[in-house]
Amino acid sequence: MIRRRAAGLLSRRRCAPTVAVMLLTLTACGAHEPGASGRSQQLTVGRALAAEQVLTRGIDAGGLRSLDPSISTDVSAAHVLDDLFEGLTRLDERGEPAPGVASSWETSADGRTWTFHLRDARWSNGEPVRAGDFVFAWRRTVNPATASEYGQALAAVVNCVAINEGKLPVSELGISALDERTVRVQLIAPTPYLLSLLTKSYAYPQYEPVVRAHGEDWVRPEHIVSNGAFTLREHVIGGRVRLLKNPRYWDAASVRLQEVVYLPLDRAVQTARFFAGELMFTDPFSAEQTAWLRSRLGNQVVSAPYLGNVVLGLNVLRPPFKGNRNLRMALTLGVDRETLVHFVRQGLYEPAWTPTPPLPGYDAPVPDWARLSEDARHTLARRLYAAAGYTRERPLRIRLHYPTDTDNRRTYEAVAAMWRANLGAEVETYNDEFRVQLNERQLKKLELFHYAWIGDYPDPYTFLQLFQTGFGQNDGGYSNPRYDALLNAAGEESDATRRLQLLSQAEALLNEDVACIPLYYYATRHLIKSYVRGWTSNIQDRNLSQYMYLLEHQGH
Amino acid sequence: MGRYLLGRLLTAIPTLLIIATLAFVLLHAAPGGPFDSDRQLVPQIQHSIEARYHLDEPVWRQFVRYLANLARGDLGPSFQYRNTSVNELIAQGLPVDAAIGLTAILFALLVGGAAGLFAATRPGSRADRAAMSLAMLGISVPVFVTAPLLMLVFAIRLHWLPAGDWVAGSWRHLLLPSLALALPYCAYIARIVRAAAIEALHQPYIRTANAKGLPAYLILCRHASRATLMPLVSFLGPALAGLLTGSIVVEQVFGLPGIGRLFVVGALNRDYTVVTGITVLYGALIIVFNLLVDLCYAWLDPRIRSRV
Numbered sequence: 001m002i003r004r005r006a007a008g009l010l011s012r013r014r015c016a017p018t019v020a021v022m023l024l025t026l027t028a029c030g031a032h033e034p035g036a037s038g039r040s041q042q043l044t045v046g047r048a049l050a051a052e053q054v055l056t057r058g059i060d061a062g063g064l065r066s067l068d069p070s071i072s073t074d075v076s077a078a079h080v081l082d083d084l085f086e087g088l089t090r091l092d093e094r095g096e097p098a099p100g101v102a103s104s105w106e107t108s109a110d111g112r113t114w115t116f117h118l119r120d121a122r123w124s125n126g127e128p129v130r131a132g133d134f135v136f137a138w139r140r141t142v143n144p145a146t147a148s149e150y151g152q153a154l155a156a157v158v159n160c161v162a163i164n165e166g167k168l169p170v171s172e173l174g175i176s177a178l179d180e181r182t183v184r185v186q187l188i189a190p191t192p193y194l195l196s197l198l199t200k201s202y203a204y205p206q207y208e209p210v211v212r213a214h215g216e217d218w219v220r221p222e223h224i225v226s227n228g229a230f231t232l233r234e235h236v237i238g239g240r241v242r243l244l245k246n247p248r249y250w251d252a253a254s255v256r257l258q259e260v261v262y263l264p265l266d267r268a269v270q271t272a273r274f275f276a277g278e279l280m281f282t283d284p285f286s287a288e289q290t291a292w293l294r295s296r297l298g299n300q301v302v303s304a305p306y307l308g309n310v311v312l313g314l315n316v317l318r319p320p321f322k323g324n325r326n327l328r329m330a331l332t333l334g335v336d337r338e339t340l341v342h343f344v345r346q347g348l349y350e351p352a353w354t355p356t357p358p359l360p361g362y363d364a365p366v367p368d369w370a371r372l373s374e375d376a377r378h379t380l381a382r383r384l385y386a387a388a389g390y391t392r393e394r395p396l397r398i399r400l401h402y403p404t405d406t407d408n409r410r411t412y413e414a415v416a417a418m419w420r421a422n423l424g425a426e427v428e429t430y431n432d433e434f435r436v437q438l439n440e441r442q443l444k445k446l447e448l449f450h451y452a453w454i455g456d457y458p459d460p461y462t463f464l465q466l467f468q469t470g471f472g473q474n475d476g477g478y479s480n481p482r483y484d485a486l487l488n489a490a491g492e493e494s495d496a497t498r499r500l501q502l503l504s505q506a507e508a509l510l511n512e513d514v515a516c517i518p519l520y521y522y523a524t525r526h527l528i529k530s531y532v533r534g535w536t537s538n539i540q541d542r543n544l545s546q547y548m549y550l551l552e553h554q555g556h
Numbered sequence: 557m558g559r560y561l562l563g564r565l566l567t568a569i570p571t572l573l574i575i576a577t578l579a580f581v582l583l584h585a586a587p588g589g590p591f592d593s594d595r596q597l598v599p600q601i602q603h604s605i606e607a608r609y610h611l612d613e614p615v616w617r618q619f620v621r622y623l624a625n626l627a628r629g630d631l632g633p634s635f636q637y638r639n640t641s642v643n644e645l646i647a648q649g650l651p652v653d654a655a656i657g658l659t660a661i662l663f664a665l666l667v668g669g670a671a672g673l674f675a676a677t678r679p680g681s682r683a684d685r686a687a688m689s690l691a692m693l694g695i696s697v698p699v700f701v702t703a704p705l706l707m708l709v710f711a712i713r714l715h716w717l718p719a720g721d722w723v724a725g726s727w728r729h730l731l732l733p734s735l736a737l738a739l740p741y742c743a744y745i746a747r748i749v750r751a752a753a754i755e756a757l758h759q760p761y762i763r764t765a766n767a768k769g770l771p772a773y774l775i776l777c778r779h780a781s782r783a784t785l786m787p788l789v790s791f792l793g794p795a796l797a798g799l800l801t802g803s804i805v806v807e808q809v810f811g812l813p814g815i816g817r818l819f820v821v822g823a824l825n826r827d828y829t830v831v832t833g834i835t836v837l838y839g840a841l842i843i844v845f846n847l848l849v850d851l852c853y854a855w856l857d858p859r860i861r862s863r864v
Contacts, residue, residue: 061811061817061821062821062824062825065636065637065638066637066638066639068638068639071638073593144600144601144604145604147601147604147605147608148601149591149593149597149601149605151598151601152598164598164600164601165598165600166600215639216638216639217639236648236722236813237637237640237644237645237648237813238645238649238813238817238818238821239722239812239813240721240722240813263721263811264811265720265811266808266811269720269808269809269810269811272704272707272708272711272712272719273719273720273811275712275719276707276711276712276715276718276719276720277715278711278718278719278720278721433588433824434824435587435588435589435592435824435825435826436587436588438588438592438593439587439588439589439592440587442592472597472598556715
């Protein structure tokens with residue numbers, strides 16, 4: 001207990017909301033005075049390009065732990081790297097994979113060999129980007145000596161896992177340079193999301209001479225050689241990151257921004273800076289503020305579906321959930337998702353009936369109970385709850401663990417209240433510092449816990465693998481041989497439609513077994529000045545600065 | 557004098573050792589490690605990351621290694637910022653906090669000192685009560701209220717000053733954070749100066765000065781103000797150490813890349829070396845400033861000098 005308190009005192013998550021509440025209460029006070037209400041609405045936007053093309057973007061304060069594409073794992077750094085480097089493919093304005101350094105490619109009949117043809121792209125020092133630069137970079141990412149947390153992100157590539165585990169030399173990796181402008185990639189299985197993977201930081205090329213000369217220091221502004229739309233000018237750790245347009249980028253003619261400044265800041269601070277007119281594009285604002293922000297900023301508040309879900313993890317290896325599907329189902333039915341989403345999460349998120357968020361081309365298996373009325377669900381839930389051996393007099397008593405965060409607290413207080421009202425279950429919500437909880441969760445010590453996941457690529461597999469037997473993040477301990485077999489079959493399937501069908505069957509099994517309690521799907525949340533154009537909301541929430549531009553404007 | 561200094565510096569060593577040990581032990585005792593992530597790593601990678609930072613060694617050996625490095629002035633590599641040393645992080649953050657802290661203290665001395673002396677000449681008057689009520693307010697309203705308030709008025713409503721960020725050498729970026737930081741110090745100083753000055757004004761030497769017809773402002777500035785220096789100096793020593801190692805709230809609100817924020821983010825991410833390093837730095841600064849305070853005493857008061 002003392003330990004928990006001590007950790008809490010140091011918690012940024014605890015400190016940040018305090019500051020957040022202060023800032024917002026104060027800004028809110030200002031909002032009701034007639035003189036002040038118009039400030040942000042006084043913004044008038046013209047049609048011509050602004051003379052000064054300098055974009056300021058907010059990113060999450062906790063990130064930017066490394067700018068090395070082989071090593072970096074956090075979202076903040078991914079935004080910066082998206083601007084600095086370009087892989088074989090890049091994301092287009094709509095967030096879809098499109099030709100990048102590779103201008104074209106072919107696939108073998110079995111979908112396991114891909115050949116990419118490189119365009120005349122240049123590094124920021126003027127040297128051509130060669131096929132060997134990809135081979136070098138990929139080997140470096142996978143090499144266990146690099147000690148990258150993303151060492152197996154390229155697991156689809158032949159021998160990636162074995163090399164990363166130190167069983168094979170890096171030269172055995174399934175990537176080769178056929179000549180200076182041709183890259184061949186060999187995959188262990190057809191990977192329909194490969195083009196999307198190739199836009200990620202771990203698949204960028206790296207300029208070997210500078211990495212060899214400076215080691216991990218190569219990403220410092222004084223050394224770095226990059227091949228994206230921007231170059232790194234300044235990087236203050238914990239502070240600003242300043243990028244300048246790269247005149248040597250192959251598509252530089254269509255890049256209008258001259259400079260991009262990234263500022264790592266807490267959410268509430270980002271919002272305040274947006275009001276002050278100093279940030280033009282912010283990272284997630286607090287979901288709690290949605291309604292208030294919309295009333296103040298109108299369509300500058302931008303939200304769209306995001307490739308992520310929030311579920312309640314159930315530990316099926318321990319009582320009370322072990323071998324007790326009735327109880328798991330009763331709790332699943334006892335959550336009123338529409339109420340949760342509309343009243344607690346202010347209509348920002350979509351209710352979830354199944355773990356995988358909506359994806360184009362994928363027919364997610366929505367369970368039958370989702371179509372029942374709320375009352376019918378409650379009746380069924382009570383029956384299953386009773387069948388599981390619980391009554392109003394002898395209710396289920398359990399702790400629901402979630403990481404400290406005001407947004408989470410509201411959600412889980414509501415969920416606990418729903419279970420109390422609908423079933424009579426006594427659920428105690430219990431929050432802890434993220435790292436403390438993560439540790440206990442991975443040791444499978446928690447029975448009922450918050451579990452949020454952001455997909456690595458737009459494909460159901462990134463969500464479904466979490467329930468595979470023995471998978472590292474399978475913190476609930478779910479295991480079903482039929483499920484594993486379906487996932488493996490999908491992995492081997494070269495027909496894309498058939499593969500998605502297999503995944504859908506697997507997911508239906510997951511719902512049938514009630515491996516977790518889906519709550520809702522995430523949404524992207526940005527504040528974007530109305531004079532910033534050229535971005536499109538996309539499911540991966542990656543907005544490359546190279547497509548953005550600023551229109552003439554007056555006011556803040 | 558030299559022996560005195562040497563003695564004081566030598567006693568600082570065990571103090572710092574205790575601080576370093578406590579910080580090290582407490583941090584390692586906290587649940588969760590620096591490389592825990594919701595993506596579980598393959599054992600080989602986990603092992604090679606741990607080996608890189610010597611986390612695979614027994615804790616006592618890590619501690620000995622840490623102390624050996626510390627003795628050479630090396631605070632070790634940061635665990636959260638790859639390939640960055642704690643020394644480097646401090647070298648980058650310290651100037652930010654120093655600039656803001658020194659500006660704040662200067663402002664607090666000027667405004668707080670003037671207000672204190674002013675109030676001391678009119679004890680019990682309305683002006684005195686008004687000044688002291690303001691000072692009380694300054695002490696009781698926390699920075700996490702004043703900082704956003706200043707931001708709201710000067711940056712969001714009036715757009716006169718930037719709402720944050722740090723640009724070296726720009727006074728506009730310095731102003732709001734310094735002001736927010738200065739207000740409570742201003743209030744403390746006003747109260748300290750007032751109390752000391754009132755006491756001084758009742759001393760016989762002031763009566764003598766009055767009797768020989770010295771103008772009131774000269775009495776105040778030349779004689780009474782000197783007496784206020786002693787309590788002021790003892791307050792300023794530790795205050796400066798605190799200011800130099802950063803104000804977490806001010807840095808957070810204004811988004812400044814100072815040490816305070818590094819410390820908080822470091823604690824959350826179990827960045828052992830950053831947290832221990834900043835703690836030791838803070839301890840060292842406290843020791844140094846306390847020593848300076850004592851030296852100032854000796855300089856200000858001949859009676860203490862003779863004892864030293």
